[in-house]
Amino acid sequence: MSKWCKLLLGVFAGAAILHVVKKHMCFNRFLPETLKPFFTPFEHKQVPPKVKSIYPDRQTFAFRHDSPIWIEFDTPMNNATITKETVIVRSSASKEPVDGLLDTGSRMLMFRPYKEYPMDESGAEITITLLGSETGSGFIMDERGIALDGNEDGKPGGDFEYTYKIIK
Incomplete structure (x- = not known):
């Protein structure tokens, strides 16, 4: 396996692990308070007309x-x-x-x-x-x-x- 294939597999594996941890293991509980805003999902609220x-x-x-x-x-x-x-x-x-x-x-x-x-x-x-x-x-x-x-x-x-x- 080439060096680039191993690197690409590592990136995908890391992203998959991060997704599972964030979604299923309450990742936010283990973060310092200063980092929690970076991992809070953004919710777009539609503003009504006036x-x-x-x-x-x-x-x-x-x-x-x-x-x-x-x-x-x-x-x-x-x-x-x-x-x-x-x-x-x-x-x-x-x-x-x-x-x-x-x-x-x-x-x-x-x-x-x-x-x-x-x-x-x-x-x-x-x-x-x-x-x-x-x-x-x-x-x-x-x-x-x-x-x-x-x-x-x-x-x-x-x-x-x-x-x-x-x-x-």
């Missing part, structure tokens, strides 16, 4: 009675999950959701009301809700199939809510 920004700001919106709302996400979203059932816009002056055009892109959605937002004599609160939790009508998710982290707790799920006030 709302990155919303436009317009509350001050600008207060005087625009038909202003569109733009929402930017931090990752590309599954556009099929962004529907009028998962994006709900409501006015405090009406029991029915506000009807309007919902347009989506990879990382953006835009809602534009067909007419002015419903108001009473003092104005109204306009709330946009993005469903990140299963409610029977679905929920918003990214291209990887991970639900929106609407409540920003670092876990998939939870609804995102943002409220504007408009002044009459």
Whole structure:
């Protein structure tokens, strides 16, 4: 047997022994504390998508009675999950959701009301809700199939809510 064959066999034998020791003999118990982090398996946690920004700001919106709302996400979203059932816009002056055009892109959605937002004599609160939790009508998710982290707790799920006030 040549010198290179013996070397190659030794490398494979060493790797096999190390694998068996790590897997079946609790190798970490015998390591000094300073070396244990090098032998801890790395677990990759997928980060759920979040709302990155919303436009317009509350001050600008207060005087625009038909202003569109733009929402930017931090990752590309599954556009099929962004529907009028998962994006709900409501006015405090009406029991029915506000009807309007919902347009989506990879990382953006835009809602534009067909007419002015419903108001009473003092104005109204306009709330946009993005469903990140299963409610029977679905929920918003990214291209990887991970639900929106609407409540920003670092876990998939939870609804995102943002409220504007408009002044009459």
